[in-house]
Amino acid sequence: MKVICSRCESPGVTQMHAGMEDGKVLWRVWHCKDCAYTWRDSEPAESIDPKLRPAWAQMKGVDFDSLRQVIPPARKPT
Amino acid sequence: MATEKVVSLSAEAKAVAARVGSLRDFLAYLGEHDQCVSWPDPVMPEPDIRNISVAAGNNVSTGPAVIFDKIRGYPGKRIAVNVHGSFGNLALLLGLPKITPVRELFFEIIRRWGSDKPLLERVAPEKAPVNENRVDKNINLYDLLPLYRINANDGGFYIGKACVVSRDPLEPDNFGKQNVGIYRIQVMGPDTFTLLSIPAHDMGRQMLMAEQHGKPLKVSVMIGNHPAMPMFAATPVGYDESEFAYASQMMGAPLRLTTAVNGTDILADTEMVIEGELQLNQREVEGPFGEFPGSYSGVRKVPLFRVTGVSHRNNPIFENIYIGKGWTEHDTLIGLNTSAPIYSQLKKDFPEVAAVNALYQHGLTGIISVRNRFSGFAKSVAMRALGTPHGTMYLKNLILVDENVDPFDLNQVMWALSTRTRANDIIVIPNMPMVPIDPAAEVPGKGHRLIIDATSFMAPDNLGADPHLVDRPMGPEIDALMQRLNELQKGRA
Numbered sequence A: 001m002k003v004i005c006s007r008c009e010s011p012g013v014t015q016m017h018a019g020m021e022d023g024k025v026l027w028r029v030w031h032c033k034d035c036a037y038t039w040r041d042s043e044p045a046e047s048i049d050p051k052l053r054p055a056w057a058q059m060k061g062v063d064f065d066s067l068r069q070v071i072p073p074a075r076k077p078t
Numbered sequence B: 001m002a003t004e005k006v007v008s009l010s011a012e013a014k015a016v017a018a019r020v021g022s023l024r025d026f027l028a029y030l031g032e033h034d035q036c037v038s039w040p041d042p043v044m045p046e047p048d049i050r051n052i053s054v055a056a057g058n059n060v061s062t063g064p065a066v067i068f069d070k071i072r073g074y075p076g077k078r079i080a081v082n083v084h085g086s087f088g089n090l091a092l093l094l095g096l097p098k099i100t101p102v103r104e105l106f107f108e109i110i111r112r113w114g115s116d117k118p119l120l121e122r123v124a125p126e127k128a129p130v131n132e133n134r135v136d137k138n139i140n141l142y143d144l145l146p147l148y149r150i151n152a153n154d155g156g157f158y159i160g161k162a163c164v165v166s167r168d169p170l171e172p173d174n175f176g177k178q179n180v181g182i183y184r185i186q187v188m189g190p191d192t193f194t195l196l197s198i199p200a201h202d203m204g205r206q207m208l209m210a211e212q213h214g215k216p217l218k219v220s221v222m223i224g225n226h227p228a229m230p231m232f233a234a235t236p237v238g239y240d241e242s243e244f245a246y247a248s249q250m251m252g253a254p255l256r257l258t259t260a261v262n263g264t265d266i267l268a269d270t271e272m273v274i275e276g277e278l279q280l281n282q283r284e285v286e287g288p289f290g291e292f293p294g295s296y297s298g299v300r301k302v303p304l305f306r307v308t309g310v311s312h313r314n315n316p317i318f319e320n321i322y323i324g325k326g327w328t329e330h331d332t333l334i335g336l337n338t339s340a341p342i343y344s345q346l347k348k349d350f351p352e353v354a355a356v357n358a359l360y361q362h363g364l365t366g367i368i369s370v371r372n373r374f375s376g377f378a379k380s381v382a383m384r385a386l387g388t389p390h391g392t393m394y395l396k397n398l399i400l401v402d403e404n405v406d407p408f409d410l411n412q413v414m415w416a417l418s419t420r421t422r423a424n425d426i427i428v429i430p431n432m433p434m435v436p437i438d439p440a441a442e443v444p445g446k447g448h449r450l451i452i453d454a455t456s457f458m459a460p461d462n463l464g465a466d467p468h469l470v471d472r473p474m475g476p477e478i479d480a481l482m483q484r485l486n487e488l489q490k491g492r493a
């Protein structure tokens, strides 16, 4: 099954690590390149299921460029 | 010996300072006093570590540090939480009995305050335990550290208790302008992380400077430190004062420093150091994070760092913190060191100030006990407190009580509120600066301050002119009797 981001539902996710137990994969950690959400697929559904996560925490359709800057950059990144 | 001239310590305090040189030493010492437990069962990273951390922190007086060494999917890895999670643990660090009242801990910090001789030892990098292992290539923080989600709706896996060392980007050779602070760190890619600071903090200033001048900003993220370091790294010292020097002065014992590969000074006995470099003008989506006011911060764009190398001890311990809706380890870790500078700054101008309790949510609520020099005097003291460096941003609700009311005993504070407060005599100062993450702000960064004068009335105020106060027995004699009763209860008398 194709893995999508738990928070913004983007398909642009990368596996960061796999936790092993007795030579088998117990869980995998995923990271989203769009909204930067990180999760482990063994976590409770409240953290990783887009349908069960609170609506306020979801970022589907959010314009990431419009987010507030905490330290404004001096210039455009090179 | 220099130590004796700086701050006179009890024999117990000297013994603790001499034997505790690292997190490992402290965990062993806590264990001897039943203040550290190894969790015996296998745990899942989520939600087990979160839940056990909360349970340990719920006992504010004697909750233990907890070590996890059976983390499923992370064989061989270790995590320690709640190391500073109870006043009992702090008391042991200061060489006091673990049941020492908070008020006495406060005065012990005050007693050690103001010593000015740095006690620092240099260790050659090849002899520093932190350099037992080095990772320069194929760096993956998710593999090196048993990372986990602290609160259920955090945006990722946070390193919440690391002490971050950075040099001034314009004066990289100036030791005094080297900053050590605790900033929240969200791990992003395998070798990238964000570090949250605001322009008002030292790290934020350094980020702004680096980007304005196009200079590199190198940082060392120290994880699992000497217990004095996180406790005192969060104390606001002047920009050109060293937190290393300060922490060693407060312990009255040398801290061992060595030089990291990137040139910053680091603790030689720290568990792990992640060296990183600011990616100039690059930002990453960061948050939310369950913060100390007990609510999630928003999602924002935050400066990004790339990891250039990792050094760590054999079998390193990932020390982390539970933070969120209080009471949490965060409150115990920084509470006394938030209160102490406010007290010492007030005391300079107003010797009538008896004690300051700013334990609650980094001082969002503070209680000051003070003897009224004249009617209305306490209000002037409150105004001065709002003008202290910490008060400017944090002291939102201030309660003033008499000098014979212990601000650390909330039953006494409630007595003062019940019997001394006039509802038409409170002060609200609108639209003051405020911590951006305070959910009660009008807009992030701006809100109102509240001053409640709950001190006794005096002339020319004719209210309560004849109060006939009951002289409640108190002092060392009563303390000794309470101790005796305590022992009788435990059947040890």
Ligand SMILES: [Zn+2]
Residues within 6 Å of the ligand: A005, A006, A007, A008, A009, A010, A032, A033, A034, A035, A036, A037
């Ligand atoms: Zn996403």
